Amino acid sequence: MRRKRIYGGILLALFVALMVGGFDLADDRNAGGFWSGLHRIFDFPGEVLGEAAEKIALLPAHLVTYLPALIETINIAAAATLTGALMAIVLSLLATRGLAKWPRLIPVFRRLMDVMRAVPEIVIALVLIFVLGGGPVPAMIAIAFHTAGALGKLFSEVNENADIKPVDGLASVGATWSQRMWLGVIPQVSPNYVSYALLRFEINIRASAILGFVGAGGIGYELKNAMSWGQGKYDEAAAIFILLFLSIVLVDQLSSVVRHKLTEGRAS
Numbered sequence: 001m002r003r004k005r006i007y008g009g010i011l012l013a014l015f016v017a018l019m020v021g022g023f024d025l026a027d028d029r030n031a032g033g034f035w036s037g038l039h040r041i042f043d044f045p046g047e048v049l050g051e052a053a054e055k056i057a058l059l060p061a062h063l064v065t066y067l068p069a070l071i072e073t074i075n076i077a078a079a080a081t082l083t084g085a086l087m088a089i090v091l092s093l094l095a096t097r098g099l100a101k102w103p104r105l106i107p108v109f110r111r112l113m114d115v116m117r118a119v120p121e122i123v124i125a126l127v128l129i130f131v132l133g134g135g136p137v138p139a140m141i142a143i144a145f146h147t148a149g150a151l152g153k154l155f156s157e158v159n160e161n162a163d164i165k166p167v168d169g170l171a172s173v174g175a176t177w178s179q180r181m182w183l184g185v186i187p188q189v190s191p192n193y194v195s196y197a198l199l200r201f202e203i204n205i206r207a208s209a210i211l212g213f214v215g216a217g218g219i220g221y222e223l224k225n226a227m228s229w230g231q232g233k234y235d236e237a238a239a240i241f242i243l244l245f246l247s248i249v250l251v252d253q254l255s256s257v258v259r260h261k262l263t264e265g266r267a268s
Contacts, residue, residue: 051231052238062239066222070243072136073218074251077204080140084147085197088113091148092155093181098164101177110156116149125211139216143204151200158192159185191262198255205251209244219244 027034052059094100095109121142128138166184175183186193212220219240226237 048234051234055235062236069219069222073208076136076140076208080143081201081204083144087148088151088155091152096156096159113149113152121146121207134215136217139211154196158189162188195259195262
C-alpha cells in the first residue's frame with residue numbers, strides 16, 4: 001500500500017507539473033493574454049445585461065423577431081436526428097455479432113461508425129459550406145453524419161442485449177434478413193432507440209446553434225450577427241440567448257418525460 005501511494009503521488013505530481021507547464025507555454029504563445037485579461041472576464045456579460053436592461057421594453061419584439069430563426073434551428077436538429085437515427089439503425093444491425101448480415105464485415109462497419117463520430121460537426125459543416133454554400137442544408141448533413149456514428153455505437157450495444165430466439169424462429173420459416181430484423185429485433189429495442197434518439201436531439205439543438213456561427217443558418221447565425229455589431233445590438237443578443245435557453249430547457253424536460261415513459265413505463 002505504501003508503494004502504491006508513493007507511485008500515485010509521483011504520477012499526480014508529474015501530471016500537475018505537465019498541466020502547469022503546458023498552460024504557461026500556451027499562455028506565453030498567446031502573449032500572456034490569460035492573466036492580463038482575467039479581471040475583465042465579466043465585462044462582456046455585464047455590457048450585454050446592462051444594455052438589455054436599458055431596452056427591456058423592446059425584448060418582446062426581439063423575441064418575436066428571432067422566433068423563426070429558432071424554429072429553423074430546431075428543424076435542422078430534428079431533420080438531422082431523424083436522418084442520423086435511421087442510418088444508425090442500419091449500421092448498428094450490420095455491426096452487431098449474431099445479427100449482422102455479413103459477419104466478416106462487422107469490423108468495417110464498426111470502424112466506419114468510429115470515423116463518423118470522431119469527426120466534429122463543425123469540420124464537416126465547414127467543408128460542406130465550401131462546397132454547397134451557406135444555409136441549413138450543410139448543417140443538417142454535418143449533424144446527421146455525426147449523429148449516425150454516435151447513435152450507431154449506442155444502438156449496437158442495445159442490439160447485443162436483444163433476445164435472439166425470435167430471430168431464429170423467423171429464420172426457420174424462411175424470413176429474409178430485413179424481415180428478421182424488422183419483426184424480431186426492432187420491437188425489442190425500439191424503446192431504447194427512441195430514448196437515445198431523444199437524448200441526441202437535445203445535443204443536436206445545441207450543435208445546430210453553434211454551427212450557425214460558421215454560416216450554417218438558424219439562430220446561431222443571428223446571434224453571431226448581433227454580437228458582431230457590438231454595442232447597440234446587445235439587447236438583441238440577450239433576446240436570442242433567452243430564446244435558445246428556453247428552447248433547450250423545454251426540449252430537455254419533454255424528452256426526459258418521454259424517455260422515462262418508454263424505458264420505465266412512467267414519467268419521472
